[in-house]
Amino acid sequence: MLGLTAKRKNSIAMLLLWMSAASILLVLCSIIIYVFYRGSHELGIEFLTGQPENAWLDGGVFPAIIGTLYVVFIALLFATPLGVGAATYLTQYTKEGITTKIIRVGSDSLNAIPSIVFGLFGLALFLYYLKMRPSILAAGLTLGFMILPTIIRTTEVAIKAVPGCEIEGSYALGATKLQTITGVILPTALPGIITGVILGLGRAAGETAPILWLASFWPPITPLSPADPFNSLTTTLYFLTSEAQTEKYVARAFAIASILLFMVLVLNYFARALNNRLSANIRR
Amino acid sequence: MKHENTERIVRAALFLCAISAALILLFIVSFLFKEALPYLSHGDLAGFITGTKWRPSDNIYGAGIFIAGSIITTFGALLIAGPLGVACAVFLSEVAPKKVATLVRPAIELLAGIPSVVYGLFAIVVIVGLLQRDAGKIFTGEALPTGKGILTASLILGLMVLPIVISISQDAIASVPRIYREGSYALGSTKWQTIQKVIIPGAMPGIAAGLILGVGRAIGETMAVVLVLGNVGMIPSSIIGLESRGETLTSAIMLEMSYASVGSMHYAALFTLGLVLFFMAFVLSMTSDYMLGKRRRN
Numbered sequence: 001m002l003g004l005t006a007k008r009k010n011s012i013a014m015l016l017l018w019m020s021a022a023s024i025l026l027v028l029c030s031i032i033i034y035v036f037y038r039g040s041h042e043l044g045i046e047f048l049t050g051q052p053e054n055a056w057l058d059g060g061v062f063p064a065i066i067g068t069l070y071v072v073f074i075a076l077l078f079a080t081p082l083g084v085g086a087a088t089y090l091t092q093y094t095k096e097g098i099t100t101k102i103i104r105v106g107s108d109s110l111n112a113i114p115s116i117v118f119g120l121f122g123l124a125l126f127l128y129y130l131k132m133r134p135s136i137l138a139a140g141l142t143l144g145f146m147i148l149p150t151i152i153r154t155t156e157v158a159i160k161a162v163p164g165c166e167i168e169g170s171y172a173l174g175a176t177k178l179q180t181i182t183g184v185i186l187p188t189a190l191p192g193i194i195t196g197v198i199l200g201l202g203r204a205a206g207e208t209a210p211i212l213w214l215a216s217f218w219p220p221i222t223p224l225s226p227a228d229p230f231n232s233l234t235t236t237l238y239f240l241t242s243e244a245q246t247e248k249y250v251a252r253a254f255a256i257a258s259i260l261l262f263m264v265l266v267l268n269y270f271a272r273a274l275n276n277r278l279s280a281n282i283r284r
Numbered sequence: 285m286k287h288e289n290t291e292r293i294v295r296a297a298l299f300l301c302a303i304s305a306a307l308i309l310l311f312i313v314s315f316l317f318k319e320a321l322p323y324l325s326h327g328d329l330a331g332f333i334t335g336t337k338w339r340p341s342d343n344i345y346g347a348g349i350f351i352a353g354s355i356i357t358t359f360g361a362l363l364i365a366g367p368l369g370v371a372c373a374v375f376l377s378e379v380a381p382k383k384v385a386t387l388v389r390p391a392i393e394l395l396a397g398i399p400s401v402v403y404g405l406f407a408i409v410v411i412v413g414l415l416q417r418d419a420g421k422i423f424t425g426e427a428l429p430t431g432k433g434i435l436t437a438s439l440i441l442g443l444m445v446l447p448i449v450i451s452i453s454q455d456a457i458a459s460v461p462r463i464y465r466e467g468s469y470a471l472g473s474t475k476w477q478t479i480q481k482v483i484i485p486g487a488m489p490g491i492a493a494g495l496i497l498g499v500g501r502a503i504g505e506t507m508a509v510v511l512v513l514g515n516v517g518m519i520p521s522s523i524i525g526l527e528s529r530g531e532t533l534t535s536a537i538m539l540e541m542s543y544a545s546v547g548s549m550h551y552a553a554l555f556t557l558g559l560v561l562f563f564m565a566f567v568l569s570m571t572s573d574y575m576l577g578k579r580r581r582n
Contacts, residue, residue, distance in 0.1 A: 006473075006474050006476075006477060007474060009474070009476055010474035010475055010476040010477070013475075013476035013479070013480075014379060014475065014476065016371065017371055017374060017375040017379050018375065018379070020368055020371035020372045020375055021371075021372050021375045021376070021380065021384075021388050023368070024368070024372055024388070024391065024392065024395070024446065025387075025388060025391050027443065028391050028394060028395050031398070031403075031406055032394075034406065034410065035402065035405075035406065038409075081301070082301045082304050083301075084301075085297065085298045085300075085301025085302070086298070086301040086302040086303075086304060086305065088298055088301075089295075089298035089299055089301060089302035090302055093295055093298060093299070102303075102306055103302050103303060103305065103306055105306070106303070106305045106306025106307075106308075106309045106310075107305040107306070108569065108573060109309050109566055109569065109570070110305050110306075110308060110309045110312075111569075112500055112565050112566060112568070112569030113309075113312065113504070113562060113565060113566075114503070114504025114505070114506070114534065114561055114562070114565050115504065115506060116504070116506045116534050116537055116538060116558070116561070117312065117316070117504070117558050117561060117562050117565075118312075119537075119538075119541075120315075120316065120319075120537065120541070120554075120555060120558045121311075121312045121315050121316070123541070124315050124318075124319050124555075125311075125315060128546055145308050145312075148304065148305050148308065149305055152305060176287065176291065177291060178290065178291060178294055202397050205399075206397070206398070206399030206400070206401075206402075207399070207400075208399070208400065208401045208506075208507045209400075209506040209507055209534070209538065212538070213541060213542065234399055234401050234507075237401050237402070237405065238401050238404075238507060241401070241404065241405050241408060241511060242510075242511065250409060253405050254405065254409075257401075257402045257405050257406075260399050260401075260402055261398065261402060264394065264397040264398060264399070265394070267397070268390070268393060268394055268397055272390060272393075
C-alpha cells in the first residue's frame, strides 16, 4: 500500500474489521428473518397440532414435533448420567495420568466424528445387528452417543469451578466423598451442568444425518413407546426439501425450519441466562 | 465396612461412565471396519482412494471423486471462514467497544446453533436462486443452468464453520501477553500495526488450530452439502455452472446408503467411505488438539 500513511492504513483496516462483524450480523439476521417470513404462511395452530396428510403436504406436523422431543429425551436420558458420572470421576477420583489421557482422547475423538458416521454406526448396530425396527430408541441412543462428549466437557468445567473451600469444608465436617459429591459439588455445579444439557439438547434436536435412516417417512405415527417408528422435524424437513420442487413443499419446509429456529433461539436464551448467573455466582 | 463398600461401588460405576466415551469410540471404529471388511479384504485400497470412477452397478469403486469433492468444498469454505473469522475475532477482542461485543457474541453462538438442514434449506432456496438468476447475468449475460455447485456449497459451509474459527481464534488472541501489545503501542504503533505485527503473529498457532478444526467440521458436514452440491459423480472443474457440481464423501454415503443392500460390496464400499471420512476428521481433530495443547504448555 504505497503512499498510504500508517494512520490512513489504520482507518481502512478498522473499517474492514467493523465490516466483518457487521456482515456476519447481517447474514444471521437475514437468515432468521427470511426463514420466519417464508414459514409464516403455513405456520399456525393447525400446523403445530394437526396430523399430516398427503405425504406431509397437508395438515400439521404434530408427530414430527413429538418425534423430535421424544428422541432428544432418550438421548439426554442416556448421555446425562453417563456424562456427569464421567466428569465426576475425572475431577474427583483420579489424578491426571495415562487413564485420564485415554479417557480425554476418547471423548475428544468422539466429539470430532462426523455426524453421518454416527448414522452409519446406528444403522449397522441397531438395524442390522440388533435387528431393531427403525425407532425412537435407536435414534435416541445414536444421538446420545453423539452428545456424550459435550456433556462430559461442560460438566467437567462446571465441577472445576466449584470453590475448593466448599469441598474442603464438607470434608472437614466429616462428610464422606460420596456425601461431598452429592451434597456439595453437584448441587453447586448444577447451573453449569444444565447449560451442558441444553447445549446437547440443541445439538441433538438439530441433527439430521445420524437419524435419517432410522426415521420412517410415511405413514406418520405419533410415537408413544420408545419402540415406535418416528419422524423428527429435521428428517421431515430434509424429506420435504429434497423432494421439493413446488412452492407448497418449500413453504412447509420453511414452516418446519421456523419451529427449529425458534427452538434454537429459546435454548440459546436459557443457556445464556444460566451462564450469566453462573459467572455472577463465581464473582461473588 | 459397609460404607467403604459403597464408596468402592460408586468409584467403579463412575469409572465405567468415564470410559464409556472411549468405549463407544472403539465400538464405532470396529463396526466401521467390520462392515467395510468385505471391501477392504478384496484389496486395492490405493485404487479406492485414487480411482475416479464410481459405478456400483459394475462393481467399480473409485472414491477419488468424492475425496476431491470433499477437499475442494472444504477449501472453499476455508477461503470464506478463514479471513472473515479471523477478522471478526480480532474485531471482538481488540477493536469492538464492550457494548458491540456483547451484541455480536450471542449472534455468533446463534449461528453455531442453527441446524445444518436449515442452512441447507436456506442455501437451496436463496443462494442457489440468486446465483442462478443474477450471478449468471453478471458473468455470462444469461441465467445459469444451475445455481448448485461448489460456490454455493463453499459459501454455506464457510458460514457454518465461522463460529468455531472465531471462538478458537479469540482464545488465541486473548492469550497473547498484554505486555506485547503495550510495548507495541509504546513504540508509537497504530492499532492496525499492532494487530498485524504483534497480535496476529503471536496468536497464529492458535488461529491455525482453529482453522484446522473448522476444516474437520466442514469435511464432515452432510445435510447442507447434499442439498446444494448437485450430487453428480464428477470432480468439479469450474466455480459456477454445470461443471461446478460434484459429490462429497458425506453426500455419497447419505444418498447411496438407502439403496445399498446389506452385506453387498456396495454396502461395504460405502462403509469404507465412512472409514476414510472418520480418519480424516480424526487426524484433523488430533492435529488441532495437539497444537492447542502445545500452546497451552508454553
